[in-house]
Each structure stands twice: as C-alpha cells, then as structure tokens.
Amino acid sequence: MKDIILKHIAFIMDGNSTWAKIQNKPVLDGYLAGMRKLANIICYLNNINIPYVTCYAFSSENWLRPKAWIDSFMNLAIKFLEKDPLIQTVIDANIKLKIIGNKSKLPNRLQEIIEYYENITRNNKGTLMQLAMSYGGRDEIVRAVQRVINSKLEINENNINNNLDTSGVPDPDLIIRTSSKKRLSNFLLWQASYSEFYSSDLLWPDFNEEALHKAINDFNNRTRTYGK
Numbered sequence: 001m002k003d004i005i006l007k008h009i010a011f012i013m014d015g016n017s018t019w020a021k022i023q024n025k026p027v028l029d030g031y032l033a034g035m036r037k038l039a040n041i042i043c044y045l046n047n048i049n050i051p052y053v054t055c056y057a058f059s060s061e062n063w064l065r066p067k068a069w070i071d072s073f074m075n076l077a078i079k080f081l082e083k084d085p086l087i088q089t090v091i092d093a094n095i096k097l098k099i100i101g102n103k104s105k106l107p108n109r110l111q112e113i114i115e116y117y118e119n120i121t122r123n124n125k126g127t128l129m130q131l132a133m134s135y136g137g138r139d140e141i142v143r144a145v146q147r148v149i150n151s152k153l154e155i156n157e158n159n160i161n162n163n164l165d166t167s168g169v170p171d172p173d174l175i176i177r178t179s180s181k182k183r184l185s186n187f188l189l190w191q192a193s194y195s196e197f198y199s200s201d202l203l204w205p206d207f208n209e210e211a212l213h214k215a216i217n218d219f220n221n222r223t224r225t226y227g228k
Contacts, residue, residue: 006173006174006219007050007052007170007173008050008053008169008170008174009045009050009053009054009174009175009176009216010053010054010056010174010175010176010187010188010192010195011041011053011054011055011176011178012176012178012184013037013057014177014178014179014181014203015179015202015204015206016030016031016033016203016204016205017030018030018203019034019204019206020033022203028072028076030205031073031076032076034205035080035084037204037205038057039084039089039090040086041207041212042055042090042093042127042129043090043093043095044209044212045127046093046126046127047093051128052169052170052172053129054130054131054132054172055130056132056135056187057133058077058101058132058133058134058135059132059134059136059186059187060102060136060138060139060186061185063105063134074106074107074110077110078107078109078110081110081117082113087117091117091120091124093126094126095121095124095126095127095128095129096122096123096124096125096126096127096129097114097117097121097131098118098128098129099114099130099131099133100130100131100133100135101133101139101140101165102135102136102143103133103134114133130166130169132187136186137184137186138186140165140189140190141189141190143165144161144163144165144190147163148163151163161190164190171191171192171193171194171195172191172192172195173195173219174195174215175187175195175196175197175198176198176199176200177197177199177200178200178202178203179201179202180199180200180201182199194227198215198218200214200215
C-alpha cells in the first residue's frame with residue numbers, strides 16, 4: 001500500500017439487514033455484527049494513524065421506520081454500549097468519541113451513555129470518531145444557520161461552517177459506502193463538497209482491512225483539483 005495521505009475517512013455503513021438475511025439470522029443480528037465491525041475498524045484506523053473518522057449510524061430518516069424496529073435498534077445500541085467488551089477495547093485504544101446529530105431525539109438512557117463516553121474519552125489523543133446518530137445533513141445545516149442567527153452573526157460560509165456539528169474537524173477526504181450503493185443519503189452534505197467517494201460491494205459486516213486498504217489505495221491514485 002502507498003503512504004496514506006488522507007486525514008479523514010467517513011463511512012456509510014450499509015448492508016447490515018441484508019447480511020442477516022443472507023446468514024439466515026434475525027435482522028438485529030446484522031446490526032449487532034455491524035456494531036462490532038465498527039469497533040474493530042475504528043481500532044484499526046487508529047493503529048494506522050487516521051486522525052478523524054465519521055460513521056453514519058442512524059439517520060434522521062430512520063425515524064420514519066416502524067416504531068417496533070426503532071425501539072429494537074435503540075435497545076440493541078444501549079445493550080451494546082453498556083455490555084460489549086469491544087467498547088472497552090475502543091476506550092483502551094485512546095480513541096475519542098463525539099456524537100453528531102440531533103441527540104435530543106434519542107432515548108434518555110442512550111443519551112446518558114453517549115454523554116458518559118464522550119466525557120471519559122474527551123482527553124484521549126487517538127483517532128476522533130464522530131458517530132452520526134439521529135443525523136441528517138439538511139437538518140445539520142438548518143440547525144447551524146439557526147445558531148448563526150441566534151448569535152446575531154452574519155450568515156456566511158465561515159460562520160455556518162463554525163456552527164456545524166463537525167465544527168473544528170476537517171472535511172472528509174474519502175467517503176466509503178458499503179453494499180454497492182452510490183449515494184450520500186443525506187450524509188455530510190455540506191462537508192462532502194470535495195470529498196472523494198468510494199463504493200464497496202461488500203456488506204458492512206463483511207467489510208475488512210483488505211477492503212479498507214483497497215479503498216485507500218484507490219483514493220491515493222486520484223488527482224484532486226478542487227475545481228482549479
């Protein structure tokens with residue numbers, strides 16, 4: 001593999017339910033496998049010194065799914081964060097956690113757990129993982145503009161950028177989407193202006209280090225002109 005020249009990778013982690021169906025398992029088993037895969041991938045990215053990672057975990061549109069599905073997913077997320085040993089592995093790796101999105105819509109218990117992990121990892125010096133929960137790119141921009149207005153600032157690109165959930169973090173160099181899909185699905189719409197996009201045929205639970213290096217090598221062989 002060539003030297004890694006990117007600083008920020010974002011993931012649209014698609015294909016969890018499809019993976020479960022192929023494995024003849026309950027759908028939630030697919031999401032649990034996806035959560036465990038995320039923990040492993042973030043630790044690996046930390047090992048190869050990628051400073052920033054953003055992962056699309058639950059979109060604003062996912063709230064439109066059946067209540068039973070939402071409740072089951074949220075309960076699974078709570079259980080995973082409370083009890084899965086991989087969480088301690090992530091913490092021990094010196095990774096810093098930040099949640100982006102409209103956190104106020106999440107269940108109270110999940111908000112408490114998120115706040116706990118954000119606090120105890122606040123001073124960690126490893127990879128910063130931004131986990132997008134209850135997140136939508138359009139919603140983020142609206143909330144950022146509202147903050148600018150409330151602060152009585154001029155509405156311009158710089159002030160909006162400084163009031164996004166991702167303020168202080170460089171835009172993603174590379175956005176990887178699994179399950180062969182080729183769309184952003186309302187993810188990092190502002191930040192993705194000049195991001196490179198890579199689509200993997202693998203389902204997210206099957207995504208691995210080899211596939212990651214393939215995507216990074218592909219990125220390293222591209223020429224980025226930023227419109228110049």
